Amino acid sequence: MVRRSGFRDARFHLLTATAAIIVLGIFGGVITALGVGSMPAIRAFGFDFLTTETWNPVTEKFGALASMYGTVISSFIAMLIAVPVGIGIAIFLTEICPRALRRLIGIAIELLAGIPSIIYGIWGLFVFAPIFQATAQPWIIDRLQDVPVLQDLFAGPPYGIGIFTASLILSIMILPFISAVTRDVFETVPSTQKEAAYALGCTTWEVMWQVVLPFSRPGVVGGAMLALGRALGETMAVTFVIGNAHRITESLFAPGTSISATIANEFSEAVGDLYYSSLIELGLILFGITFIVLAVAQLMLRALERRAGGVAA
Amino acid sequence: MTAARSRRIRRWRMARNGFFLVLSVMAAGLGLLSLTLILYSLFYHGLHGLSSKVFTEMTPPPGMDGGLANAIFGSFAMSAVAVAAGTPIGLLAGTYLAEYGRYSRFSFLVRFVNDILLSAPSIIVGLFIYEVMVARMGHFSGWAGAAALTVIVIPVVVRTTENMLLLVPNGLREAAAALGAPRVAVIKVVTWRAARAGIVTGVLLAIARISGETAPLLFTALNNQFWSTDMNQPLANLPYVIYQFAMSPYDDWHRLAWEGALLITVAVLALSIIARILEGKRS
Numbered sequence: 001m002v003r004r005s006g007f008r009d010a011r012f013h014l015l016t017a018t019a020a021i022i023v024l025g026i027f028g029g030v031i032t033a034l035g036v037g038s039m040p041a042i043r044a045f046g047f048d049f050l051t052t053e054t055w056n057p058v059t060e061k062f063g064a065l066a067s068m069y070g071t072v073i074s075s076f077i078a079m080l081i082a083v084p085v086g087i088g089i090a091i092f093l094t095e096i097c098p099r100a101l102r103r104l105i106g107i108a109i110e111l112l113a114g115i116p117s118i119i120y121g122i123w124g125l126f127v128f129a130p131i132f133q134a135t136a137q138p139w140i141i142d143r144l145q146d147v148p149v150l151q152d153l154f155a156g157p158p159y160g161i162g163i164f165t166a167s168l169i170l171s172i173m174i175l176p177f178i179s180a181v182t183r184d185v186f187e188t189v190p191s192t193q194k195e196a197a198y199a200l201g202c203t204t205w206e207v208m209w210q211v212v213l214p215f216s217r218p219g220v221v222g223g224a225m226l227a228l229g230r231a232l233g234e235t236m237a238v239t240f241v242i243g244n245a246h247r248i249t250e251s252l253f254a255p256g257t258s259i260s261a262t263i264a265n266e267f268s269e270a271v272g273d274l275y276y277s278s279l280i281e282l283g284l285i286l287f288g289i290t291f292i293v294l295a296v297a298q299l300m301l302r303a304l305e306r307r308a309g310g311v312a313a
Numbered sequence: 314m315t316a317a318r319s320r321r322i323r324r325w326r327m328a329r330n331g332f333f334l335v336l337s338v339m340a341a342g343l344g345l346l347s348l349t350l351i352l353y354s355l356f357y358h359g360l361h362g363l364s365s366k367v368f369t370e371m372t373p374p375p376g377m378d379g380g381l382a383n384a385i386f387g388s389f390a391m392s393a394v395a396v397a398a399g400t401p402i403g404l405l406a407g408t409y410l411a412e413y414g415r416y417s418r419f420s421f422l423v424r425f426v427n428d429i430l431l432s433a434p435s436i437i438v439g440l441f442i443y444e445v446m447v448a449r450m451g452h453f454s455g456w457a458g459a460a461a462l463t464v465i466v467i468p469v470v471v472r473t474t475e476n477m478l479l480l481v482p483n484g485l486r487e488a489a490a491a492l493g494a495p496r497v498a499v500i501k502v503v504t505w506r507a508a509r510a511g512i513v514t515g516v517l518l519a520i521a522r523i524s525g526e527t528a529p530l531l532f533t534a535l536n537n538q539f540w541s542t543d544m545n546q547p548l549a550n551l552p553y554v555i556y557q558f559a560m561s562p563y564d565d566w567h568r569l570a571w572e573g574a575l576l577i578t579v580a581v582l583a584l585s586i587i588a589r590i591l592e593g594k595r596s
Contacts, residue, residue: 005495005497005498006495008495008497009495009496009497011497012496012497012500013413013496013497015405016405016406016408016409016412016413017409017413017414018405019401019402019403019404019405019406019408019409020405020406020409020410020414020419020420020423022402022406022467023402023406023423023426023427023430023467023468023471024422024423024426026430026464026467027426027429027430029441029445030433030437030438030441033440033441033444033445034437034440034441034444036444037440037444084340085340085343085344086340086344087337087340088336088337088339088340088341089337089340089341089344091334091337091340092337092338092340092341093341096334096337096338097341105341105345107589108345108348109344109345109348110585111582111585111586112348114518114521114522114581114582114585115351115525115578115581115582116524116525116526116527116552116577116578116581117525117527118525118527118552118555118556118574118577119351119355119525119574119577119578120351121556121559122555122559122570122571122574123350123351123354123355125559126354126358126559126567126571127350127351127354172347172348172351175344175347176344176348179344203326203327203329203330204330204334205329205330205333205334206326206330208333209333226432229432229433230432232434233433233434233435233436233437234434235434235435235436235527235528236527236528236552236556239556240559240560260434260436260528263436263440264436264528264531267440267443267531267532268531268532268535279440280440280444283436283437283440286434286436286437287433287434287437290432290433290434291429291433294428294429294432294433295425295429298425298428298429
């Protein structure tokens with residue numbers, strides 16, 4: 001009897017361990033598959049792949065620079081917008097919002113974080129881009145035409161779609177994500193600390209800026225990095241509105257492309273081994289970039305959990 | 314003099330406080346506004362021509378009448394296979410992390426890798442399955458699409474399972490063990506049962522997550538204009554149809570794309586709400 005249950009124990013232990021190994025196997029499989037798949041392109045272009053802007057399927061000359069540029073710039077602008085607004089929402093939810101509404105708005109934001117990215121894409125293409133093209137875009141181009149630097153960044157014509165539009169859609173998409181994480185971190189701040197600051201006569205803003213934010217900085221940064229990881233790899237929301245042009249233009253209003261948009265648009269129609277392989281190498285680059293960002297995010301959030309005495313060390 | 318100065322400082326502090334609080338109210342307004350706008354357009358365009366045809370007729374060629382029946386079926390079939398395959402693996406791996414190797418180095422690695430997979434770009438999953446399945450088999454297929462979705466389901470279930478099992482108090486485990494229950498019985502009869510609502514929530518969230526995933530299906534399941542139940546062939550699915558129809562120049566295709574988008578969103582929101590209610594019951 002005892003031996004039998006010992007055997008069953010060992011078998012179940014092994015079974016769960018195998019499942020855990022499968023998780024590692026998937027990760028290893030992704031890297032291996034992408035690595036093997038991109039070998040022809042790596043052999044053909046070497047390091048130049050990363051520094052070449054040309055993307056020409058006809059002459060089979062491929063470079064990742066335009067796609068990488070689009071990915072990095074659109075995510076960067078999206079973060080510039082979404083981080084302050086997301087933190088603002090978190091401040092609103094923890095300090096300003098009436099208690100009765102707090103839960104409701106919090107739930108609404110969390111639910112909206114679950115809306116699939118293709119919905120943001122279709123909305124961006126059919127609703128946002130035409131309105132943006134007709135109203136804000138010409139106005140911005142007009143206002144900034146004599147301002148140095150900005151006149152080049154926001155140069156016409158107004159297409160509606162383009163890198164800047166993709167950034168705006170991305171920022172809306174990652175916004176609920178940032179505010180949900182930030183709110184959760186804000187709530188871990190011991191209320192005695194906040195009360196102490198209020199008792200000293202601090203205003204709400206001073207409490208947020210000098211007590212709550214410094215206390216929760218690792219969590220906020222970790223959450224922002226997670227959101228950045230999402231933004232960098234986001235495919236559908238970007239593919240719809242970025243314009244799919246393989247070039248680097250000074251103007252943010254010009255059509256561009258991103259790594260994920262290039263793969264989504266061209267992969268199923270690619271002909272020739274080198275074309276395929278170049279697209280897969282783009283995937284490998286994207287995986288590399290997001291891996292670094294997500295790894296940093298995780299390490300920061302883990303450190304925070306340990307400090308908070310959480311169970312998952 | 315000092316009184317005037319301190320009044321000035323005080324006024325400045327109050328002004329700054331008011332300024333930033335107004336900004337944060339505006340941030341909340343902006344967020345809620347843009348998200349309301351998205352839902353509004355979705356219902357406005359999606360409900361416009363919604364009829365039962367959507368569920369009974371196939372995706373049409375441009376200019377013809379039709380529905381999304383084949384795409385709805387394909388999405389269901391692939392999601393079902395993905396959940397059926399991904400849930401046991403995720404459940405067991407999550408159990409390993411929480412019950413057997415809670416503090417081991419190996420678990421630290423698995424946890425790290427799992428959380429990377431959880432947030433990794435889904436288009437990468439599409440490329441991976443293309444390389445290991447589609448390229449080998451020589452054609453796109455429903456199985457490949459289901460495999461891609463499985464890869465997305467697993468990390469979600471692992472993460473929620475582990476979190477939920479960690480919430481089960483150790484006293485329960487010790488009590489069961491003290492009664493002489495072997496470890497496998499402790500897990501199956503005590504901890505799994507205690508964490509059941511949470512684990513189901515995780516599975517629901519995983520379904521919500523994959524029902525809108527588009528990028529991993531682009532080069533695995535591809536699409537099929539006709540009614541097909543053959544998982545070995547390219548299989549229609551809602552996200553791909555939405556993508557293809559929205560990018561097309563035809564108005565009636567755009568209408569169907571909106572209807573599909575509405576269906577997906579309603580499904581995802583319903584799943585999230587059910588998951589939330591279940592979660593609420595637990596606590």
